[in-house]
Amino acid sequence: xxxxxxxxxxxxxxxxxxxxxxxxxxxxxxxxxxxxxxxxxxxxxxxxxxxxxxxxxxxxxxxxxxxxxxxxxxxxxxxxxxxxxxxxxxxxxxxxxxxxxxxxxxxxxxxxxxxxxxxxxxxxxxxxxxxxxxxxxxxxxxxxxxxxxxxxxxxxxxxxxxxxxxxxxxxxxxxxxxxxxxxxxxxxxxxxxxxxxxxxxxxxxxxxxxxxxxxxxxxxxxxxxxxxxxxxxxxxxxxxxxxxxxxxxxxxxxxxxxxxxxxxxxxxxxxxxxxxxxxxxxxxxxxxxxxxxxxxxxxxxxxxxxxxxxxxxxxxxxxxxxxxxxxxxxxxxxxxxxxxxxxxxxxxxxxxxxxxxxxxxxxxxxxxxxxxxxxxxxxxxxxxxxxxxxxxxxxxxxxxxxxxxxxxxxxxxxxxxxxxxxxxxxxxxxxxxxxxxxxxxxxxxxxxxxxxxxxxxxxxxxxxxxxxxxxxxxxxxxxxxxxxxxxxxxxxxxxxxxxxxxxxxxxxxxxxxxxxxxxxxxxxxxxxxxxxxxxxxxxxxxxxxxxxxxxxxxx
Amino acid sequence: xxxxxxxxxxxxxxxxxxxxxxxxxxxxxxxxxxxxxxxxxxxxxxxxxxxxxxxxxxxxxxxxxxxxxxxxxxxxxxxxxxxxxxxxxxxxxxxxxxxxxxxxxxxxxxxxxxxxxxxxxxxxxxxxxxxxxxxxxxxxxxxxxxxxxxxxxxxxxxxxxxxxxxxxxxxxxxxxxxxxxxxxxxxxxxxxxxxxxxxxxxxxxxx
Numbered sequence: 001x002x003x004x005x006x007x008x009x010x011x012x013x014x015x016x017x018x019x020x021x022x023x024x025x026x027x028x029x030x031x032x033x034x035x036x037x038x039x040x041x042x043x044x045x046x047x048x049x050x051x052x053x054x055x056x057x058x059x060x061x062x063x064x065x066x067x068x069x070x071x072x073x074x075x076x077x078x079x080x081x082x083x084x085x086x087x088x089x090x091x092x093x094x095x096x097x098x099x100x101x102x103x104x105x106x107x108x109x110x111x112x113x114x115x116x117x118x119x120x121x122x123x124x125x126x127x128x129x130x131x132x133x134x135x136x137x138x139x140x141x142x143x144x145x146x147x148x149x150x151x152x153x154x155x156x157x158x159x160x161x162x163x164x165x166x167x168x169x170x171x172x173x174x175x176x177x178x179x180x181x182x183x184x185x186x187x188x189x190x191x192x193x194x195x196x197x198x199x200x201x202x203x204x205x206x207x208x209x210x211x212x213x214x215x216x217x218x219x220x221x222x223x224x225x226x227x228x229x230x231x232x233x234x235x236x237x238x239x240x241x242x243x244x245x246x247x248x249x250x251x252x253x254x255x256x257x258x259x260x261x262x263x264x265x266x267x268x269x270x271x272x273x274x275x276x277x278x279x280x281x282x283x284x285x286x287x288x289x290x291x292x293x294x295x296x297x298x299x300x301x302x303x304x305x306x307x308x309x310x311x312x313x314x315x316x317x318x319x320x321x322x323x324x325x326x327x328x329x330x331x332x333x334x335x336x337x338x339x340x341x342x343x344x345x346x347x348x349x350x351x352x353x354x355x356x357x358x359x360x361x362x363x364x365x366x367x368x369x370x371x372x373x374x375x376x377x378x379x380x381x382x383x384x385x386x387x388x389x390x391x392x393x394x395x396x397x398x399x400x401x402x403x404x405x406x407x408x409x410x411x412x413x414x415x416x417x418x419x420x421x422x423x424x425x426x427x428x429x430x431x432x433x434x435x436x437x438x439x440x441x442x443x444x445x446x447x448x449x450x451x452x453x454x455x456x457x458x459x460x461x462x463x464x465x466x467x468x469x470x471x472x473x474x475x476x477x478x479x480x481x482x483x484x485x486x487x488x489x490x491x492x493x494x495x496x497x498x499x500x501x502x503x504x505x506x507x508x509x510x511x512x513x514x515x516x517x518x519x520x521x522x523x524x525x526x527x528x529x530x531x532x533x534x535x536x537x538x539x540x541x542x543x544x545x546x547x548x549x550x551x552x553x554x555x
Numbered sequence: 556x557x558x559x560x561x562x563x564x565x566x567x568x569x570x571x572x573x574x575x576x577x578x579x580x581x582x583x584x585x586x587x588x589x590x591x592x593x594x595x596x597x598x599x600x601x602x603x604x605x606x607x608x609x610x611x612x613x614x615x616x617x618x619x620x621x622x623x624x625x626x627x628x629x630x631x632x633x634x635x636x637x638x639x640x641x642x643x644x645x646x647x648x649x650x651x652x653x654x655x656x657x658x659x660x661x662x663x664x665x666x667x668x669x670x671x672x673x674x675x676x677x678x679x680x681x682x683x684x685x686x687x688x689x690x691x692x693x694x695x696x697x698x699x700x701x702x703x704x705x706x707x708x709x710x711x712x713x714x715x716x717x718x719x720x721x722x723x724x725x726x727x728x729x730x731x732x733x734x735x736x737x738x739x740x741x742x743x744x745x746x747x748x749x750x751x752x753x754x755x756x757x758x759x760x761x762x
Contacts, residue, residue, distance in 0.1 A: 135761040151762070169759045172751050173743065180744045187750035197759040348748055355742055363755050 002028045002258075002292040003552060005277050007265045007307065010122020011534050012521030013298030014247035015161075015541035016548065021254040023549045028290055029257065030279050032264035032303075033119035034078040035071055036103065038238050072252075075261040076283075078119075107302055109440030112331060112427055113478070114487045116300055120261050123300070123534065124242035128357040129199030130374070131167040132531040133158050133539075135366060141422060143328070143526030146498040147507050149540070157539035164246050166200030166216065167535070176355020178415050179375045181341060181348065183360050185469025191461075193362040196374070200241045218253070220245040225356060263288075265307055266435075268295055268517065269317035275517060294552055296509075296518045297494075298541075301329060304523040305429040305493035306437035308504070308511075314435050320513040322504045328495045329427030329439070330528040331487035333451070335458040336376055336418035338474035339466040340409055349412040352377060358532070369457045371421025372531055373465070414474075417465065419458035420489065424450035425527040429493050439490075445483045455479060489533050494523040509544035516555075520544045 003025035006013045013029065020027050066076030103125060105118050117126040136151040138144070161167075172195055175183060186193045202214065202224045213221035225239035238245070251257040262282040269276050274293040280286065297304045305326040311318040312325060341350065355377060362373040426443040445452045463473040478484045497503020500512035505524055511517040522537045524544075529536050672678055755761070 133760045173746055176742055177744050180749045183752055184749040187752040191752060192755045193752035194754050194756055194759045348744060361759070362752075363761050366761060 001274060002026050002290060004028070004294045004296060004548075005030060005275075005290055005292040006296045006298055007277065008032075008122060008297070008299035008303070008521060009120050009243065009248060009259075010117075010124065010298060010300055010521060011243065011537040012300075012541045013122065013296065014124075014243040014251070015538050016296050016298060016520050016545040017251040017257060018247040019542070019545040019549055020552065021251045021256040023553065024256065025549070025552055026256050027251065027258070028292065029120075029259045030263040030265050030277065030290075031120045031122075031259065031261045032282060032299075033103075033117075033122075033261065034066075035075050035120040035259075035261045036125060037067070037077045037079065038235075071259070071261075073259050075120075075259060105302070107437060107439040109438065109484075111441035111445055111483060112439055112485045112487065114302065114331065114439065114490045116302060116488065116490065120259065121243045121248065124240075124244075127240075127242075127534055128532065129240060130358045130361070130532040131162065131165060131197045131199055131535040132361065132372075134529045134531055134533075134536045135363075137366070137370065138422070138528075138530050138536075141527050143425065143495065147496055147526065149507075154536070154539050154543070157542040158535060160542050161535055161538040164250075165241065165535075165538075166222075166246075167197055168200065170195040170198050170359070175359045176351075176377070177348075178350045178352045178355065178377055179359035181344065181350040181469070182339075182375045182415055182417055182465065184348075185341075185465045185471065186360075186362060186364075189465050189468030191362055191364045191373075191465060191468075193360050193364070193373075196358055196361045198356065202239075216241065216245060218246055218249045220249050265297075265299070266310065267315050267317055268297075268307070268311050269315070270514065270517075293555065294516045294518065294548065296520050296548065298519070298521040299523075300521055301490035301493045301523040301525075302429055302437050302439060304519055304521055305329075306431055306435075308494065308519075309429070309431045309437075310435045314431065318511075318514060318517075322500050322512055324495060324497070324502065325504050326429040326493055327442075328425045328492045328526065329429055330423055330425035330491045330525070331427060331451075331485050332489035332491055332528045332533055333371055333419065333421035333423040333454050333458070333530065334485065334487035334489055335420070335455045335479065336416060336486065337459060337462045337476050339415050339417050339462065339469075339471045340474055341413050341415065341466075341469055341471035342409065343470050344413055350415045351412060352415050361531075365457070365461055366530075369421065369454070369461075370530055371419045371454060371458050371461075373417065373419045373458070373461055374532075376416030376418050417462050419461065420528075420530060420532070421454050421458065422450075422528045422530045423454050425492055426451065427490070427492070441485070445485075451485070455485065489522075491522045491525040491528060491533060494519045495526045496524045497526065508547045516551075518544070518548055520548070 004016075004020050005028045006017050006020075007030050009017070009029050009031045013031075017027050017029055067079045069077050071077060103117065103119060105116050107114050107116075117123040119125050133155070134151065139150050139154075172183075175195055183193050200216065200222060202222055213223050216222050221238060222241060222245075223239040225235075235242075252259075260279075263279045264282055265277055265279045267278040269278070271291065274291055275295040276289050276291045277295060278287065278289050281288065297307060299307060308318065308321055309326055312321040344350065357377040358374045359377070360375050365371055365373070424443065426441055428440060428442050430438050430440075432438055441451075443449055443451070445455075447453070459473070459479070466473045478486050494504040494511075496505050496507060496509070498507070503512075503526065505511050505519045509518045509520050509524060511519060520541050522533060524540070525533070525537075
């Protein structure tokens with residue numbers, strides 16, 4: 001029997017695993033995604049060699065093929081590449097039945113669609129490394145009332161996380177061209193703005209050429225970021241300091257961590273002492289069980305409620321879980337738009353896909369509207385992923401119109417801009433008859449609704465900035481026409497509350513009615529955070545895992 | 556002649572020119588130093604040529620800046636100026652099974668495109684259609700019940716194809732951007748070139 005099983009290895013799970021292993025406890029991580037590593041010359045599946053068959057990359061089930069080498073626990077390594085095969089990259093989509101085991105999962109509901117990272121390291125494999133502390137007002141929202149979380153109370157935990165992730169305050173001269181174009185427009189509009197606080201990538205300089213990588217305090221390399229703009233598809237250069245290079249590295253180096261990747265937790269059942277976790281091997285389909293004194297569910301805002309809903313409703317192994325399970329899901333108010341600056345000077349082009357994904361943040365509307373605005377980088381042709389058109393177009397999103405737009409303006413004049421804020425947290429995760437997650441929004445997105453008003457306010461702010469810079473806001477189909485929110489920061493679903501009648505876990509992360517069963521991840525948030533959430537998830541995980549460690553020690 | 560065939564022809568001609576020792580002439584007409592400083596890679600397959608063309612359509616650079624020495628397709632507002640070239644290139648990538656758009660939707664969509672091409676009597680295969688037929692074929696499919704999937708799959712296919720050149724084999728092949736090269740230069744505008752907004756915070760965090 002393990003001391004603890006941690007299900008998931010994102011910001012909640014990695015922090016908890018590091019804390020417990022450093023305290024001397026044996027920890028098993030079950031991660032349903034792959035273990036990814038950067039490409040090396042000679043890796044199989046480099047099928048851009050002419051004539052190489054595509055089957056080098058995926059097997060006959062459409063699953064990615066592993067690289068051939070393994071980690072210290074025998075888990076196969078997979079190569080991060082961006083990507084020669086959609087099945088290699090995307091999707092786990094319960095609606096279409098497509099399952100690939102790639103780097104992302106998509107959950108698409110009628111009014112909400114989220115994309116989350118998947119793999120050992122969780123969302124850190126694909127996140128933007130923007131590290132913002134949640135402003136005080138976040139914790140004054142109704143969902144947080146009665147909970148011991150305020151900004152002053154969390155500041156010591158934020159500091160711990162920032163030390164681990166080597167957070168730094170970037171400066172104006174770190175801002176890539178796209179951010180400069182937007183910041184310039186903000187200045188013209190009289191909108192305040194800051195260079196973003198970022199994770200510990202080093203922005204490459206000419207002086208980096210030919211030098212060996214700098215090592216982080218945990219003996220892992222910090223490669224320079226050359227601003228290639230592919231961050232959102234997983235960095236193949238290890239310039240993104242994902243959790244495998246800090247928290248998980250610390251846990252691994254204790255010798256008390258065991259990791260099973262491609263291991264999908266399916267059910268949890270209580271024992272006389274501890275819990276049994278049933279999981280299956282994504283590669284072989286074989287079923288396994290492991291037991292532990294404590295189980296920490298850290299699978300994120302979609303998969304944590306999904307797992308617990310199965311335990312409550314499908315297998316009835318945890319029948320007393322709160323009726324709030326799966327409810328109060330927030331998209332963190334994510335909203336993204338495109339802006340076209342058609343008249344940029346020849347020496348002041350945007351070059352949207354250069355540089356780190358987010359480089360500037362504006363709190364200008366935080367006090368009045370509870371939202372922030374950020375620039376958004378994309379991979380080359382990334383903008384083409386989103387059906388956009390100019391306002392006043394004929395309503396079609398493919399064909400000569402969008403091609404003409406891209407041909408004329410994409411690389412130089414188009415930028416991404418978006419925001420996040422405090423939404424109504426009216427999303428809901430449910431499970432279908434097969435036990436797979438479904439996601440949707442429970443309220444109509446109409447004028448007067450908090451989420452509707454938030455996203456419209458973000459859009460209005462983006463338009464203000466665009467027009468000040470001589471640009472125009474582009475028409476965005478999913479929100480403007482389909483009233484569907486696109487998000488990458490889902491929160492909630494196992495919300496923290498003062499009682500079983502109001503939430504799923506208590507202020508210590510303990511599931512009501514089930515001692516020793518915890519949830520530690522973004523799903524415990526009682527509502528939106530309003531800024532990039534990873535730092536806050538990790539800070540709360542630091543606090544909750546202190547308590548888990550102490551209770552394990554005393555039991 | 557279709558833009559794709561035109562492209563292939565021009566590329567082949569360009570490559571032949573390079574091999575024939577006319578690279579200097581190619582440099583002379585280029586308005587700026589090529590981004591990579593390397594010669595246009597040897598063209599040994601139409602898939603490769605498509606990648607090269609695709610790169611030329613989207614790789615950053617000033618107007619008219621060639622990607623490679625001897626590149627006969629300098630950028631113009633980040634896109635090849637010949638009518639339909641970008642579209643044809645994108646559609647090549649979308650359609651072409653070589654790029655491994657192996658999802659169920661994509662297979663279906665590729666089949667739909669093929670079928671629509673034949674129904675339109677535009678050719679036996681989609682890539683044989685000449686402008687504006689490829690666009691009309693795609694638009695016909697988009698108007699069908701799976702239109703959103705078409706657009707989505709096509710867009711993702713573009714991303715996938717672009718991502719391809721991050722493979723070590725491709726970066727070796729084209730020498731760009733590469734783990735130690737690429738965007739070191741020119742990734743930022745000088746501060747004197749733009750106005751910095753006023754700040755609300757000292758360190759980037761609100762209290």
